[in-house]
Amino acid sequence: xxxxxxxxxxxxxxxxxxxxxxxxxxxxxxxxxxxxxxxxxxxxxxxxxxxxxxxxxxxxxxxxxxxxxxxxxxxxxxxxxxxxxxxxxxxxxxxxxxxxxxxxxxxxxxxxxxxxxxxxxxxxxxxxxxxxxxxxxxxxxxxxxxxxxxxxxxxxxxxxxxxxxxxxxxxxxxxxxxxxxxxxxxxxxxxxxxxxxxxxxxxxxxxxxxxxxxxxxxxxxxxxxxxxxxx
Numbered sequence: 001x002x003x004x005x006x007x008x009x010x011x012x013x014x015x016x017x018x019x020x021x022x023x024x025x026x027x028x029x030x031x032x033x034x035x036x037x038x039x040x041x042x043x044x045x046x047x048x049x050x051x052x053x054x055x056x057x058x059x060x061x062x063x064x065x066x067x068x069x070x071x072x073x074x075x076x077x078x079x080x081x082x083x084x085x086x087x088x089x090x091x092x093x094x095x096x097x098x099x100x101x102x103x104x105x106x107x108x109x110x111x112x113x114x115x116x117x118x119x120x121x122x123x124x125x126x127x128x129x130x131x132x133x134x135x136x137x138x139x140x141x142x143x144x145x146x147x148x149x150x151x152x153x154x155x156x157x158x159x160x161x162x163x164x165x166x167x168x169x170x171x172x173x174x175x176x177x178x179x180x181x182x183x184x185x186x187x188x189x190x191x192x193x194x195x196x197x198x199x200x201x202x203x204x205x206x207x208x209x210x211x212x213x214x215x216x217x218x219x220x221x222x223x224x225x226x227x228x229x230x231x
Contacts, residue, residue: 002120003091003098004042006032006063007083008106009074010051014211019106020057021215024222029054029106030061036104037062039113041120043098047106048087050074066090080178081188088185100124101180108176109222110205112229119179119199129184130191133176134198135206140167171198174206 008029012018020027029047036045047058048069055065067090073083084103091098100123104111115133123131142159145152154160159167178191189195205225209215 001043001096001098002041002100002102003087004036004045004102004104005084005087006036006045006047006058006104006106007080008047008049008051008054008058009069009078010049010054011074011076013076015209015215018209020054023109023219027057027061028109029058031109032104032106032111033058033061033063035111035113036116039116041116042102046087046091048073048083066094081185081191084180084185085188088182098182101182101185103178103180105175105177107209107218109218110207110225111176112205112225115199115201115205116177119177122197122199123179128195128197129181129189129193130196131179132191132196132198133174133178133201133206134171135174135201135203137170137172138203140164141170142167171200174201175208176201 006029008019010017010019015021019029022028023031033045036042045063047055047063047065048067049055049058049065050069050071055068059065069083069086073086080103084101088098088101119131119133140159142156142162144155146155147153173192180191204221207214207218207221209218
């Protein structure tokens with residue numbers, strides 16, 4: 001049984017009600033739910049929320065609300081792993097233990113069905129504990145610097161004169177989705193580890209939403225990607 005779990009609490013500090021804020025005519029989480037349904041990968045699409053309002057919107061969008069998330073798992077410092085683990089334990093006790101679980105964030109509107117399908121095929125090989133979305137840094141981070149009392153300080157001076165092609169590529173998590181074995185979620189294994197792998201997302205679809213500036217930027221990227229997909 002392949003399960004998608006969307007963690008969607010009501011408390012959002014920088015963008016009020018971010019998970020259900022209207023994005024091109026629909027709550028942003030609705031876009032994500034519809035995409036997961038359309039992918040036909042998942043036996044169940046479950047939303048873990050502490051909010052009746054979010055629950056109502058998600059049910060209408062086609063997701064399942066099988067339980068209400070406990071207040072103890074709805075705080076600012078609650079980890080995604082704890083939320084997913086709680087959902088798996090509930091499923092195991094009340095329905096059936098899932099074999100693969102994909103955590104998808106409710107604001108991942110730049111996610112595509114193609115990315116999900118490719119990542120699913122790769123994860124089904126059973127070689128990895130986790131598989132998550134990532135993209136490459138656009139500039140070599142080996143040449144990064146910081147400012148100390150208005151002075152530029154190189155992080156590593158030895159890399160300053162190296163050619164770009166001689167430096168390793170580095171990647172970062174884009175916060176869209178995380179495939180994980182049920183055992184890995186339950187044991188709360190480290191995601192960023194040797195037993196994990198990535199699905200590379202192109203830069204024009206790799207943007208998290210942390211503040212209103214990010215939100216406006218994602219609106220532009222969403223329209224651009226929509227045009228590209230319609231060509």
